[in-house]
Amino acid sequence: MIQLQNLHKDYIVNGKTVPALRGIDFTIEKGEIFGIIGHSGAGKSTLIRCINLLERPTSGKVVVDGIDLTKLDDRKLQEQRRQIGMIFQHFNLLSSATVADNVAFPLKLAKKPKAEIDRKVAELLALVGLQDHGNKYPAQLSGGQKQRVGIARALASDPKVLLCDEATSALDPQTTNSILALLRDINRKLGITVVLITHEMHVIRSICDRVAVIDGGKIVESGRVIDVFLKPQHPTTREFVEQVADSVELREAVAHEKAAGDRTIIRITFLGEQTYQPILFRTMQETGTSFNILQGTISRMKDTPYGQLVVELEGEDDRSRQTIDVLRRRGLEVEVIEWN
Ligand SMILES: Nc1ncnc2c1ncn2[C@@H]1O[C@H](COP(=O)(O)OP(=O)(O)O)[C@@H](O)[C@H]1O
Numbered sequence: 001m002i003q004l005q006n007l008h009k010d011y012i013v014n015g016k017t018v019p020a021l022r023g024i025d026f027t028i029e030k031g032e033i034f035g036i037i038g039h040s041g042a043g044k045s046t047l048i049r050c051i052n053l054l055e056r057p058t059s060g061k062v063v064v065d066g067i068d069l070t071k072l073d074d075r076k077l078q079e080q081r082r083q084i085g086m087i088f089q090h091f092n093l094l095s096s097a098t099v100a101d102n103v104a105f106p107l108k109l110a111k112k113p114k115a116e117i118d119r120k121v122a123e124l125l126a127l128v129g130l131q132d133h134g135n136k137y138p139a140q141l142s143g144g145q146k147q148r149v150g151i152a153r154a155l156a157s158d159p160k161v162l163l164c165d166e167a168t169s170a171l172d173p174q175t176t177n178s179i180l181a182l183l184r185d186i187n188r189k190l191g192i193t194v195v196l197i198t199h200e201m202h203v204i205r206s207i208c209d210r211v212a213v214i215d216g217g218k219i220v221e222s223g224r225v226i227d228v229f230l231k232p233q234h235p236t237t238r239e240f241v242e243q244v245a246d247s248v249e250l251r252e253a254v255a256h257e258k259a260a261g262d263r264t265i266i267r268i269t270f271l272g273e274q275t276y277q278p279i280l281f282r283t284m285q286e287t288g289t290s291f292n293i294l295q296g297t298i299s300r301m302k303d304t305p306y307g308q309l310v311v312e313l314e315g316e317d318d319r320s321r322q323t324i325d326v327l328r329r330r331g332l333e334v335e336v337i338e339w340n
């Protein structure tokens with residue numbers, strides 16, 4: 001659906017070249033929710049704005065639905081842009097227009113007949129749960145409601161792609177979750193490809209299928225959220241994953257147990273159906289191993305449940321090794337944090 005090929009973007013500031021994107025390559029599939037995560041200044045906004053050519057790349061290709069946007073003249077580009085909706089951190093609504101007029105704006109620009117505009121606006125407001133707010137002004141709405149207006153407006157031209165630039169970063173956690181749920185709904189119901197950028201791992205974990213980590217204008221890691229999340233490779237990725245892990249308490253627990261001596265400490269990851277099965281207890285019984293659970297979480301990545309347990313095995317190395325073998329053979333991920 002979207003292919004970025006060797007994308008570079010330099011800004012010229014006071015005669016000096018500031019590289020913002022330094023060779024970006026990836027493909028986003030039709031119908032997926034693709035997340036891009038990075039720290040402030042990493043190049044996220046530049047990157048997402050290159051996808052609809054709000055920002056023109058210095059070099060490289062931007063292919064959307066088979067068409068290289070960098071090759072189009074202005075008129076053709078305008079036409080293609082209608083396929084790509086966008087929402088923003090600060091909503092960018094017209095403050096002097098009502099909610100309904102904000103949503104109608106792109107339709108009026110496209111010179112659609114009034115009856116069609118009215119029908120479409122009503123439909124979009126219902127989709128985002130604002131059917132009773134059409135006559136209000138943006139200042140009368142909460143942050144979450146404003147973003148719903150932004151989403152309705154972005155969907156007015158029936159786009160195939162929705163770009164979200166930190167769309168939940170100005171919202172409190174609860175409102176963030178409701179907007180994420182709405183984006184996921186829209187992705188499912190309308191089959192729209194969603195590209196979102198964020199600096200929050202929580203956002204990635206709750207709705208994305210795949211993720212790319214951007215650092216210093218380069219993609220340093222990418223893949224399925226579940227893989228990147230459970231086995232982060234790059235230090236920047238690890239930092240983001242730690243945002244949603246209880247790592248401080250874990251470090252304390254491990255230090256405490258280590259001090260007690262003769263312990264092997266492992267982290268076990270359960271995925272999908274495994275999460276709810278008593279594999280651990282059965283294995284420990286069969287191998288006659290005593291164990292303690294130091295820490296446990298069960299959570300969900302998009303639709304996949306997963307669990308992680310940090311477990312301390314008592315006894316000799318050989319016995320522990322054997323137990324770990326059995327767990328792995330039964331399909332669990334086992335990482336040894338500390339041999340005794
Ligand atoms: N319009 C601009 N002019 C000059 N430099 C810019 C401009 N926009 C962004 N930059 C610079 O490009 C880099 C990436 O910025 P940006 O894409 O906004 O990152 P992010 O969205 O990840 O915070 C930063 O060093 C930033 O200062």
Ligand SMILES: [Mg+2]
Nearest residue numbers: 044045046166
């Ligand atoms: Mg930004």
